[in-house]
Amino acid sequence: MNGSMKALFKRDMLLAFRSRGDLLNPLMFFLMVASLFPLAVSPDPLFLGQIAPGVIWVGALLATLLSLDLLFKSDFEDGSLEQMLLMPQPTLLMVIVKVLVHWLVAGLPLAFIAPLLGLMLGLPSGGFAPLMATLLLATPILSLLGAIGAGLTVGLRKGGMLMPLLILPLYIPVLIFASSAVQAGVLGNSYVGHMAFLGAYLALTLVVAPVATASALRISIAR
Amino acid sequence: MFFDSFSSFIEMGGHGLYVWACYGLAAIIVAVNFISPVLTRKKVIKDIQRQNRREQN
Protein backbone atom coordinates (compact mmCIF):
# COMPACT_ATOMS: atom_id res chain seq x y z
CA MET A 1 0.00 0.00 0.00
CA ASN A 2 1.38 3.41 -0.86
CA GLY A 3 2.05 6.36 1.40
CA SER A 4 -1.10 8.37 0.85
CA MET A 5 -3.27 5.40 1.77
CA LYS A 6 -1.26 4.91 4.93
CA ALA A 7 -1.79 8.58 5.71
CA LEU A 8 -5.52 8.21 5.10
CA PHE A 9 -5.63 5.17 7.36
CA LYS A 10 -3.85 7.05 10.17
CA ARG A 11 -6.04 10.10 9.73
CA ASP A 12 -9.26 8.10 9.84
CA MET A 13 -8.17 6.09 12.87
CA LEU A 14 -7.21 9.29 14.65
CA LEU A 15 -10.53 10.92 13.79
CA ALA A 16 -12.41 7.85 14.96
CA PHE A 17 -10.67 7.78 18.32
CA ARG A 18 -11.04 11.52 18.78
CA SER A 19 -14.85 11.23 18.63
CA ARG A 20 -15.20 8.42 21.15
CA GLY A 21 -18.92 8.90 21.55
CA ASP A 22 -19.54 7.83 17.97
CA LEU A 23 -17.42 4.78 18.63
CA LEU A 24 -19.23 3.76 21.78
CA ASN A 25 -22.81 4.44 20.64
CA PRO A 26 -23.17 1.29 18.52
CA LEU A 27 -21.67 -0.81 21.32
CA MET A 28 -24.10 0.56 23.88
CA PHE A 29 -26.91 0.00 21.40
CA PHE A 30 -25.76 -3.61 20.96
CA LEU A 31 -25.90 -4.12 24.73
CA MET A 32 -29.31 -2.50 25.06
CA VAL A 33 -30.96 -4.44 22.23
CA ALA A 34 -29.80 -7.72 23.76
CA SER A 35 -31.12 -6.77 27.19
CA LEU A 36 -34.56 -5.98 25.78
CA PHE A 37 -35.25 -9.62 25.02
CA PRO A 38 -35.25 -11.01 28.58
CA LEU A 39 -37.55 -8.12 29.51
CA ALA A 40 -39.85 -8.57 26.56
CA VAL A 41 -40.00 -12.35 26.27
CA SER A 42 -38.89 -14.26 29.34
CA PRO A 43 -35.95 -14.26 31.78
CA ASP A 44 -35.91 -18.06 31.87
CA PRO A 45 -32.23 -18.98 31.23
CA LEU A 46 -33.08 -22.15 29.31
CA PHE A 47 -35.28 -20.25 26.89
CA LEU A 48 -32.84 -17.35 26.61
CA GLY A 49 -30.00 -19.77 25.85
CA GLN A 50 -32.02 -21.04 22.93
CA ILE A 51 -32.64 -17.64 21.36
CA ALA A 52 -29.27 -16.12 22.35
CA PRO A 53 -27.39 -16.90 19.07
CA GLY A 54 -30.09 -15.25 16.99
CA VAL A 55 -30.58 -12.31 19.34
CA ILE A 56 -26.86 -11.52 19.49
CA TRP A 57 -26.50 -11.72 15.73
CA VAL A 58 -29.56 -9.57 15.02
CA GLY A 59 -28.17 -7.07 17.53
CA ALA A 60 -24.82 -7.07 15.71
CA LEU A 61 -26.53 -6.36 12.38
CA LEU A 62 -28.50 -3.45 13.82
CA ALA A 63 -25.48 -2.02 15.64
CA THR A 64 -23.50 -2.14 12.40
CA LEU A 65 -26.28 -0.30 10.60
CA LEU A 66 -26.16 2.39 13.26
CA SER A 67 -22.43 2.91 12.83
CA LEU A 68 -22.49 2.84 9.01
CA ASP A 69 -24.06 6.26 8.89
CA LEU A 70 -20.70 7.65 9.99
CA LEU A 71 -18.65 5.89 7.33
CA PHE A 72 -18.63 8.69 4.76
CA LYS A 73 -20.85 11.34 6.30
CA SER A 74 -18.38 13.65 8.06
CA ASP A 75 -15.99 13.51 5.10
CA PHE A 76 -18.88 14.36 2.81
CA GLU A 77 -19.99 17.29 4.94
CA ASP A 78 -16.59 18.98 5.16
CA GLY A 79 -15.86 18.36 1.48
CA SER A 80 -12.88 16.07 1.99
CA LEU A 81 -14.69 13.13 0.37
CA GLU A 82 -14.82 15.07 -2.89
CA GLN A 83 -11.09 15.76 -2.59
CA MET A 84 -10.42 12.06 -2.05
CA LEU A 85 -12.37 11.14 -5.17
CA LEU A 86 -10.22 13.57 -7.14
CA MET A 87 -6.98 12.01 -5.90
CA PRO A 88 -4.78 10.28 -8.47
CA GLN A 89 -4.99 7.04 -6.47
CA PRO A 90 -7.90 4.79 -7.42
CA THR A 91 -11.11 5.37 -5.48
CA LEU A 92 -11.16 1.64 -4.84
CA LEU A 93 -8.17 1.83 -2.50
CA MET A 94 -9.70 4.74 -0.63
CA VAL A 95 -12.90 2.75 -0.14
CA ILE A 96 -10.99 -0.30 1.08
CA VAL A 97 -9.07 1.78 3.63
CA LYS A 98 -12.26 3.42 4.88
CA VAL A 99 -14.04 0.09 5.22
CA LEU A 100 -11.04 -1.35 7.03
CA VAL A 101 -11.10 1.52 9.52
CA HIS A 102 -14.85 1.10 9.98
CA TRP A 103 -14.42 -2.58 10.70
CA LEU A 104 -11.59 -1.95 13.18
CA VAL A 105 -13.52 0.66 15.14
CA ALA A 106 -17.10 -0.67 14.79
CA GLY A 107 -17.06 -4.35 13.77
CA LEU A 108 -14.20 -5.75 15.79
CA PRO A 109 -15.43 -4.33 19.14
CA LEU A 110 -18.73 -6.17 18.59
CA ALA A 111 -16.82 -9.45 18.49
CA PHE A 112 -15.13 -8.68 21.81
CA ILE A 113 -18.23 -7.52 23.64
CA ALA A 114 -20.37 -10.42 22.36
CA PRO A 115 -19.20 -12.97 25.01
CA LEU A 116 -20.52 -10.61 27.66
CA LEU A 117 -23.90 -10.66 25.98
CA GLY A 118 -23.62 -14.43 25.72
CA LEU A 119 -23.22 -14.62 29.50
CA MET A 120 -26.15 -12.29 30.09
CA LEU A 121 -28.39 -14.31 27.81
CA GLY A 122 -27.30 -17.67 29.20
CA LEU A 123 -25.64 -18.91 26.01
CA PRO A 124 -24.50 -22.52 26.62
CA SER A 125 -20.73 -22.83 26.89
CA GLY A 126 -20.33 -24.55 23.50
CA GLY A 127 -21.65 -21.43 21.77
CA PHE A 128 -18.95 -18.97 22.80
CA ALA A 129 -16.19 -20.10 20.44
CA PRO A 130 -18.38 -20.08 17.31
CA LEU A 131 -19.91 -16.77 18.40
CA MET A 132 -16.51 -15.09 18.49
CA ALA A 133 -15.36 -16.89 15.35
CA THR A 134 -18.41 -15.94 13.27
CA LEU A 135 -18.30 -12.35 14.47
CA LEU A 136 -14.61 -12.06 13.60
CA LEU A 137 -15.13 -13.59 10.18
CA ALA A 138 -18.46 -12.01 9.25
CA THR A 139 -18.38 -8.45 10.60
CA PRO A 140 -16.07 -7.48 7.69
CA ILE A 141 -18.88 -8.63 5.37
CA LEU A 142 -21.28 -6.34 7.22
CA SER A 143 -18.89 -3.40 6.84
CA LEU A 144 -18.25 -4.13 3.15
CA LEU A 145 -21.92 -4.52 2.17
CA GLY A 146 -22.91 -1.62 4.39
CA ALA A 147 -20.41 0.62 2.64
CA ILE A 148 -22.46 0.24 -0.56
CA GLY A 149 -25.54 1.54 1.21
CA ALA A 150 -23.58 4.30 2.90
CA GLY A 151 -22.13 5.32 -0.47
CA LEU A 152 -25.53 5.39 -2.14
CA THR A 153 -27.16 7.47 0.59
CA VAL A 154 -24.31 9.76 1.65
CA GLY A 155 -25.66 12.92 0.03
CA LEU A 156 -29.24 12.47 1.17
CA ARG A 157 -30.81 14.25 4.09
CA LYS A 158 -32.75 11.18 5.18
CA GLY A 159 -30.02 8.74 4.22
CA GLY A 160 -29.94 7.19 7.67
CA MET A 161 -33.57 6.12 7.30
CA LEU A 162 -33.07 4.72 3.83
CA MET A 163 -29.92 2.70 4.39
CA PRO A 164 -31.37 -0.15 6.51
CA LEU A 165 -33.95 -0.71 3.79
CA LEU A 166 -31.24 -1.13 1.17
CA ILE A 167 -28.78 -3.18 3.19
CA LEU A 168 -30.71 -5.48 5.52
CA PRO A 169 -31.90 -7.90 2.79
CA LEU A 170 -28.27 -8.35 1.73
CA TYR A 171 -27.33 -9.26 5.32
CA ILE A 172 -29.71 -12.23 5.45
CA PRO A 173 -27.26 -14.94 4.28
CA VAL A 174 -24.77 -13.80 6.95
CA LEU A 175 -27.47 -13.89 9.61
CA ILE A 176 -28.60 -17.38 8.62
CA PHE A 177 -25.19 -19.01 8.52
CA ALA A 178 -23.63 -17.16 11.45
CA SER A 179 -26.43 -17.78 13.91
CA SER A 180 -26.81 -21.41 12.91
CA ALA A 181 -23.04 -21.86 13.35
CA VAL A 182 -23.49 -20.72 16.94
CA GLN A 183 -26.44 -23.06 17.35
CA ALA A 184 -24.38 -25.91 15.95
CA GLY A 185 -21.69 -25.09 18.52
CA VAL A 186 -24.28 -25.11 21.30
CA LEU A 187 -25.41 -28.58 20.24
CA GLY A 188 -21.81 -29.76 20.06
CA ASN A 189 -21.85 -30.17 16.28
CA SER A 190 -19.17 -29.12 13.83
CA TYR A 191 -19.54 -25.65 12.37
CA VAL A 192 -16.74 -25.83 9.80
CA GLY A 193 -19.20 -25.78 6.90
CA HIS A 194 -20.83 -22.59 8.16
CA MET A 195 -17.45 -20.94 8.51
CA ALA A 196 -16.52 -22.04 4.98
CA PHE A 197 -19.69 -20.44 3.61
CA LEU A 198 -19.04 -17.22 5.50
CA GLY A 199 -15.45 -17.20 4.23
CA ALA A 200 -16.64 -17.64 0.65
CA TYR A 201 -19.19 -14.88 1.10
CA LEU A 202 -16.47 -12.64 2.53
CA ALA A 203 -14.30 -13.33 -0.53
CA LEU A 204 -17.18 -12.47 -2.86
CA THR A 205 -18.04 -9.23 -1.06
CA LEU A 206 -14.34 -8.29 -0.98
CA VAL A 207 -14.39 -8.41 -4.77
CA VAL A 208 -17.80 -6.85 -5.45
CA ALA A 209 -18.51 -4.39 -2.66
CA PRO A 210 -15.56 -1.95 -3.01
CA VAL A 211 -16.24 -1.59 -6.75
CA ALA A 212 -19.93 -0.94 -6.13
CA THR A 213 -19.14 1.46 -3.27
CA ALA A 214 -16.65 3.42 -5.38
CA SER A 215 -19.18 3.90 -8.19
CA ALA A 216 -21.91 4.71 -5.67
CA LEU A 217 -19.72 7.44 -4.17
CA ARG A 218 -18.97 8.90 -7.60
CA ILE A 219 -22.70 9.07 -8.32
CA SER A 220 -23.51 10.64 -4.95
CA ILE A 221 -20.81 13.29 -5.27
CA ALA A 222 -21.43 14.24 -8.89
CA ARG A 223 -24.15 16.80 -8.38
CA MET B 1 -64.50 -31.09 -17.75
CA PHE B 2 -63.24 -32.30 -14.41
CA PHE B 3 -66.29 -31.24 -12.39
CA ASP B 4 -69.76 -32.81 -12.60
CA SER B 5 -71.77 -29.65 -12.08
CA PHE B 6 -71.36 -25.91 -11.91
CA SER B 7 -71.86 -25.85 -8.15
CA SER B 8 -69.11 -28.41 -7.61
CA PHE B 9 -66.89 -26.23 -9.81
CA ILE B 10 -67.55 -23.29 -7.49
CA GLU B 11 -67.04 -25.39 -4.36
CA MET B 12 -63.82 -27.02 -5.57
CA GLY B 13 -64.19 -29.83 -3.07
CA GLY B 14 -64.24 -27.48 -0.10
CA HIS B 15 -61.30 -25.43 -1.30
CA GLY B 16 -63.38 -23.03 -3.35
CA LEU B 17 -62.92 -20.08 -1.02
CA TYR B 18 -59.12 -20.31 -1.20
CA VAL B 19 -58.93 -20.86 -4.93
CA TRP B 20 -61.36 -18.10 -5.83
CA ALA B 21 -59.79 -15.66 -3.34
CA CYS B 22 -56.43 -16.24 -4.99
CA TYR B 23 -57.77 -15.73 -8.47
CA GLY B 24 -59.67 -12.64 -7.32
CA LEU B 25 -56.58 -11.06 -5.77
CA ALA B 26 -54.52 -11.87 -8.83
CA ALA B 27 -57.20 -10.31 -11.04
CA ILE B 28 -57.09 -7.12 -8.96
CA ILE B 29 -53.31 -6.84 -9.20
CA VAL B 30 -53.37 -7.57 -12.93
CA ALA B 31 -56.12 -4.98 -13.42
CA VAL B 32 -54.12 -2.36 -11.52
CA ASN B 33 -51.10 -3.05 -13.72
CA PHE B 34 -53.23 -2.62 -16.83
CA ILE B 35 -55.21 0.43 -15.72
CA SER B 36 -52.64 2.55 -13.92
CA PRO B 37 -50.46 3.27 -17.01
CA VAL B 38 -53.59 4.28 -18.93
CA LEU B 39 -54.51 6.80 -16.22
CA THR B 40 -50.92 8.06 -16.04
CA ARG B 41 -50.88 8.49 -19.80
CA LYS B 42 -54.00 10.66 -19.68
CA LYS B 43 -52.45 12.80 -16.97
CA VAL B 44 -49.10 13.14 -18.76
CA ILE B 45 -50.77 14.17 -22.02
CA LYS B 46 -52.93 16.71 -20.21
CA ASP B 47 -49.88 18.16 -18.46
CA ILE B 48 -47.94 18.47 -21.70
CA GLN B 49 -50.91 20.10 -23.46
CA ARG B 50 -51.28 22.60 -20.63
CA GLN B 51 -47.59 23.39 -20.80
CA ASN B 52 -47.67 23.86 -24.56
CA ARG B 53 -50.64 26.21 -24.29
CA ARG B 54 -48.85 28.26 -21.65
CA GLU B 55 -45.83 28.57 -23.92
CA GLN B 56 -47.93 29.64 -26.90
CA ASN B 57 -49.61 32.45 -24.99
Next chain:
Amino acid sequence: MWTSLKRLYHKMGSPKWFYEISTRWSPWFLLVGSALMLTGVVWGLAFAPADYLQGNSFRIIYIHVPASLLSQSAYIMMAAAGLVGLVWKMKMSFVVAKVIAPIGASLAIMSLLTGAIWGKPTWGTWWVWDARLTSMLILLFLYFGVIAIYNAIENEEMANKAAGILAIVGSINIPIIKYSVEWWNTLHQPATITMTKKPTMAPEMFIPLLLTIIGFYCWFAVWVFARTRNELLWRERRTKWVKNLVINAPTNSGAHQ
Protein backbone atom coordinates in the same frame (compact mmCIF):
# COMPACT_ATOMS: atom_id res chain seq x y z
CA MET C 1 -22.40 -7.70 -38.27
CA TRP C 2 -20.79 -5.16 -35.98
CA THR C 3 -22.24 -2.15 -37.81
CA SER C 4 -25.73 -3.59 -37.80
CA LEU C 5 -25.41 -4.26 -34.07
CA LYS C 6 -24.27 -0.70 -33.60
CA ARG C 7 -27.21 0.57 -35.60
CA LEU C 8 -29.58 -1.52 -33.48
CA TYR C 9 -28.00 -0.06 -30.36
CA HIS C 10 -28.56 3.51 -31.57
CA LYS C 11 -32.09 2.70 -32.62
CA MET C 12 -32.85 1.19 -29.23
CA GLY C 13 -31.41 4.24 -27.56
CA SER C 14 -33.81 6.46 -29.49
CA PRO C 15 -36.96 7.22 -27.49
CA LYS C 16 -39.00 7.94 -30.59
CA TRP C 17 -38.11 4.59 -32.14
CA PHE C 18 -38.92 2.74 -28.92
CA TYR C 19 -42.20 4.62 -28.59
CA GLU C 20 -43.30 3.72 -32.08
CA ILE C 21 -42.20 0.09 -32.06
CA SER C 22 -43.71 -0.59 -28.66
CA THR C 23 -46.98 1.02 -29.72
CA ARG C 24 -47.04 -1.33 -32.68
CA TRP C 25 -46.15 -4.44 -30.69
CA SER C 26 -48.30 -3.90 -27.59
CA PRO C 27 -51.62 -5.04 -29.10
CA TRP C 28 -50.03 -8.30 -30.26
CA PHE C 29 -48.52 -9.02 -26.87
CA LEU C 30 -51.87 -8.20 -25.29
CA LEU C 31 -53.74 -10.46 -27.69
CA VAL C 32 -51.39 -13.43 -27.42
CA GLY C 33 -51.00 -13.00 -23.65
CA SER C 34 -54.74 -12.80 -23.03
CA ALA C 35 -55.45 -15.80 -25.25
CA LEU C 36 -52.81 -17.88 -23.43
CA MET C 37 -54.03 -16.74 -20.02
CA LEU C 38 -57.66 -17.45 -20.83
CA THR C 39 -56.85 -20.92 -22.15
CA GLY C 40 -54.46 -21.73 -19.33
CA VAL C 41 -56.74 -20.50 -16.53
CA VAL C 42 -59.90 -22.16 -17.88
CA TRP C 43 -58.00 -25.39 -18.50
CA GLY C 44 -56.34 -25.25 -15.10
CA LEU C 45 -59.51 -24.35 -13.20
CA ALA C 46 -62.07 -26.55 -14.91
CA PHE C 47 -60.38 -29.34 -16.87
CA ALA C 48 -57.12 -30.31 -15.18
CA PRO C 49 -57.47 -33.21 -12.73
CA ALA C 50 -57.22 -32.48 -9.00
CA ASP C 51 -53.96 -33.19 -7.18
CA TYR C 52 -54.08 -36.51 -5.32
CA LEU C 53 -52.67 -34.92 -2.16
CA GLN C 54 -53.90 -31.34 -2.14
CA GLY C 55 -57.17 -31.73 -4.00
CA ASN C 56 -58.46 -28.71 -5.82
CA SER C 57 -56.45 -26.12 -3.89
CA PHE C 58 -53.50 -26.98 -6.14
CA ARG C 59 -55.26 -25.00 -8.92
CA ILE C 60 -53.74 -21.88 -7.32
CA ILE C 61 -50.47 -22.99 -8.94
CA TYR C 62 -51.58 -21.50 -12.27
CA ILE C 63 -51.18 -17.98 -10.94
CA HIS C 64 -48.77 -18.48 -8.03
CA VAL C 65 -45.93 -19.99 -10.03
CA PRO C 66 -46.08 -17.55 -12.98
CA ALA C 67 -46.13 -14.59 -10.58
CA SER C 68 -43.13 -15.97 -8.62
CA LEU C 69 -41.11 -16.77 -11.73
CA LEU C 70 -41.85 -13.47 -13.37
CA SER C 71 -41.08 -11.34 -10.33
CA GLN C 72 -37.69 -13.07 -10.01
CA SER C 73 -36.79 -12.64 -13.64
CA ALA C 74 -38.11 -9.07 -13.56
CA TYR C 75 -35.51 -8.26 -10.88
CA ILE C 76 -32.76 -9.72 -13.06
CA MET C 77 -34.09 -7.77 -16.07
CA MET C 78 -34.10 -4.60 -13.99
CA ALA C 79 -30.49 -5.19 -12.93
CA ALA C 80 -29.46 -5.97 -16.52
CA ALA C 81 -31.15 -2.80 -17.77
CA GLY C 82 -29.39 -0.83 -15.02
CA LEU C 83 -26.05 -2.37 -16.01
CA VAL C 84 -26.57 -1.43 -19.68
CA GLY C 85 -27.46 2.09 -18.59
CA LEU C 86 -24.40 2.41 -16.35
CA VAL C 87 -21.88 0.90 -18.76
CA TRP C 88 -23.08 2.22 -22.12
CA LYS C 89 -24.77 5.36 -20.80
CA MET C 90 -28.03 4.38 -22.49
CA LYS C 91 -30.84 6.50 -21.04
CA MET C 92 -33.59 4.32 -22.54
CA SER C 93 -32.30 1.42 -20.53
CA PHE C 94 -32.63 3.36 -17.27
CA VAL C 95 -36.25 4.17 -18.12
CA VAL C 96 -37.03 0.48 -18.58
CA ALA C 97 -35.30 -0.39 -15.29
CA LYS C 98 -37.31 2.26 -13.48
CA VAL C 99 -40.70 1.08 -14.74
CA ILE C 100 -39.94 -2.58 -14.00
CA ALA C 101 -39.51 -1.93 -10.24
CA PRO C 102 -43.18 -1.34 -9.29
CA ILE C 103 -44.41 -4.09 -11.64
CA GLY C 104 -41.98 -6.62 -10.20
CA ALA C 105 -42.92 -5.65 -6.65
CA SER C 106 -46.63 -6.08 -7.44
CA LEU C 107 -45.89 -9.57 -8.81
CA ALA C 108 -43.93 -10.47 -5.69
CA ILE C 109 -46.91 -9.36 -3.60
CA MET C 110 -49.20 -11.46 -5.80
CA SER C 111 -46.96 -14.47 -5.28
CA LEU C 112 -46.86 -13.96 -1.51
CA LEU C 113 -50.63 -13.47 -1.17
CA THR C 114 -51.52 -16.48 -3.30
CA GLY C 115 -48.85 -18.53 -1.51
CA ALA C 116 -50.26 -17.58 1.87
CA ILE C 117 -53.82 -18.42 0.85
CA TRP C 118 -52.60 -21.71 -0.62
CA GLY C 119 -50.85 -22.43 2.67
CA LYS C 120 -54.12 -22.37 4.62
CA PRO C 121 -55.62 -25.61 3.16
CA THR C 122 -52.18 -27.20 2.71
CA TRP C 123 -50.52 -26.52 6.06
CA GLY C 124 -53.44 -25.23 8.12
CA THR C 125 -51.97 -21.76 8.67
CA TRP C 126 -51.82 -18.64 6.54
CA TRP C 127 -48.08 -18.26 6.80
CA VAL C 128 -45.39 -20.88 7.02
CA TRP C 129 -41.68 -20.06 6.78
CA ASP C 130 -41.38 -22.21 3.72
CA ALA C 131 -38.20 -21.75 1.65
CA ARG C 132 -39.99 -20.48 -1.45
CA LEU C 133 -42.22 -18.02 0.41
CA THR C 134 -39.31 -16.75 2.49
CA SER C 135 -37.08 -16.06 -0.50
CA MET C 136 -40.02 -14.37 -2.20
CA LEU C 137 -40.45 -12.16 0.87
CA ILE C 138 -36.77 -11.21 0.74
CA LEU C 139 -37.11 -10.49 -2.98
CA LEU C 140 -39.96 -8.13 -2.14
CA PHE C 141 -37.63 -6.40 0.37
CA LEU C 142 -35.03 -6.03 -2.39
CA TYR C 143 -37.68 -4.41 -4.57
CA PHE C 144 -38.61 -2.09 -1.67
CA GLY C 145 -34.98 -0.94 -1.49
CA VAL C 146 -34.87 -0.06 -5.19
CA ILE C 147 -38.23 1.73 -5.05
CA ALA C 148 -37.12 3.62 -1.93
CA ILE C 149 -34.04 4.87 -3.79
CA TYR C 150 -36.16 6.19 -6.66
CA ASN C 151 -38.38 7.97 -4.15
CA ALA C 152 -35.56 9.40 -2.05
CA ILE C 153 -33.26 10.83 -4.71
CA GLU C 154 -34.76 13.79 -6.51
CA ASN C 155 -32.16 14.16 -9.23
CA GLU C 156 -33.38 11.74 -11.86
CA GLU C 157 -30.05 10.78 -13.39
CA MET C 158 -28.54 10.17 -9.99
CA ALA C 159 -31.53 8.12 -8.86
CA ASN C 160 -31.32 5.94 -11.97
CA LYS C 161 -27.63 5.24 -11.47
CA ALA C 162 -27.95 4.59 -7.75
CA ALA C 163 -30.90 2.24 -8.28
CA GLY C 164 -28.91 0.49 -11.01
CA ILE C 165 -26.02 -0.21 -8.65
CA LEU C 166 -28.35 -1.47 -5.93
CA ALA C 167 -30.20 -3.73 -8.37
CA ILE C 168 -26.93 -5.20 -9.66
CA VAL C 169 -25.65 -5.89 -6.13
CA GLY C 170 -29.05 -7.37 -5.26
CA SER C 171 -29.11 -9.64 -8.29
CA ILE C 172 -25.65 -10.98 -7.44
CA ASN C 173 -27.02 -11.73 -3.99
CA ILE C 174 -30.26 -13.39 -5.10
CA PRO C 175 -28.76 -16.85 -5.74
CA ILE C 176 -26.86 -16.69 -2.43
CA ILE C 177 -30.01 -15.65 -0.56
CA LYS C 178 -32.02 -18.43 -2.22
CA TYR C 179 -29.37 -21.00 -1.39
CA SER C 180 -29.02 -19.92 2.22
CA VAL C 181 -32.79 -19.78 2.75
CA GLU C 182 -33.21 -23.26 1.30
CA TRP C 183 -30.41 -24.57 3.49
CA TRP C 184 -31.91 -22.87 6.55
CA ASN C 185 -35.29 -24.37 5.70
CA THR C 186 -34.07 -27.95 5.50
CA LEU C 187 -32.41 -27.37 8.86
CA HIS C 188 -35.56 -26.29 10.66
CA GLN C 189 -38.47 -27.91 8.84
CA PRO C 190 -37.41 -31.20 7.36
CA ALA C 191 -40.86 -32.64 6.73
CA THR C 192 -43.20 -30.10 5.16
CA ILE C 193 -45.05 -30.75 1.94
CA THR C 194 -43.52 -28.68 -0.82
CA MET C 195 -46.33 -27.03 -2.66
CA THR C 196 -44.93 -27.24 -6.15
CA LYS C 197 -43.25 -30.47 -7.05
CA LYS C 198 -42.74 -30.22 -10.78
CA PRO C 199 -41.37 -33.65 -11.72
CA THR C 200 -44.49 -35.45 -10.51
CA MET C 201 -46.86 -33.21 -12.43
CA ALA C 202 -48.93 -34.89 -15.11
CA PRO C 203 -48.86 -33.26 -18.57
CA GLU C 204 -52.53 -32.24 -18.37
CA MET C 205 -51.60 -30.31 -15.22
CA PHE C 206 -48.32 -28.99 -16.56
CA ILE C 207 -49.33 -27.68 -19.99
CA PRO C 208 -51.84 -25.11 -18.66
CA LEU C 209 -49.13 -23.95 -16.24
CA LEU C 210 -46.78 -23.42 -19.17
CA LEU C 211 -49.50 -21.44 -20.97
CA THR C 212 -50.11 -19.12 -18.02
CA ILE C 213 -46.36 -18.60 -17.53
CA ILE C 214 -45.91 -17.48 -21.15
CA GLY C 215 -49.13 -15.46 -20.93
CA PHE C 216 -47.84 -13.61 -17.87
CA TYR C 217 -44.60 -12.79 -19.69
CA CYS C 218 -46.62 -11.31 -22.58
CA TRP C 219 -48.70 -9.19 -20.21
CA PHE C 220 -45.54 -8.11 -18.45
CA ALA C 221 -44.24 -6.81 -21.79
CA VAL C 222 -47.46 -4.83 -22.29
CA TRP C 223 -47.14 -3.28 -18.82
CA VAL C 224 -43.47 -2.37 -19.29
CA PHE C 225 -44.17 -0.87 -22.72
CA ALA C 226 -47.10 1.21 -21.46
CA ARG C 227 -45.22 2.63 -18.48
CA THR C 228 -42.09 3.27 -20.54
CA ARG C 229 -44.12 5.21 -23.11
CA ASN C 230 -45.52 7.43 -20.35
CA GLU C 231 -42.03 8.14 -19.01
CA LEU C 232 -40.81 8.89 -22.54
CA LEU C 233 -43.63 11.31 -23.29
CA TRP C 234 -42.80 13.32 -20.18
CA ARG C 235 -39.02 13.28 -20.70
CA GLU C 236 -39.32 14.23 -24.37
CA ARG C 237 -42.10 16.77 -23.87
CA ARG C 238 -40.01 19.54 -25.46
CA THR C 239 -39.39 17.63 -28.68
CA LYS C 240 -41.35 18.05 -31.83
CA TRP C 241 -42.55 14.46 -32.14
CA VAL C 242 -44.14 14.53 -28.70
CA LYS C 243 -45.79 17.89 -29.33
CA ASN C 244 -47.27 16.63 -32.60
CA LEU C 245 -48.41 13.46 -30.92
CA VAL C 246 -50.00 15.29 -28.00
CA ILE C 247 -51.95 17.68 -30.24
CA ASN C 248 -53.67 14.76 -31.91
CA ALA C 249 -54.28 12.91 -28.67
CA PRO C 250 -57.89 12.91 -27.49
CA THR C 251 -58.44 14.02 -23.90
CA ASN C 252 -61.45 15.31 -22.00
CA SER C 253 -59.82 18.64 -21.23
CA GLY C 254 -60.02 19.88 -24.81
CA ALA C 255 -60.38 23.55 -23.88
CA HIS C 256 -58.13 24.67 -26.68
CA GLN C 257 -59.88 22.75 -29.43
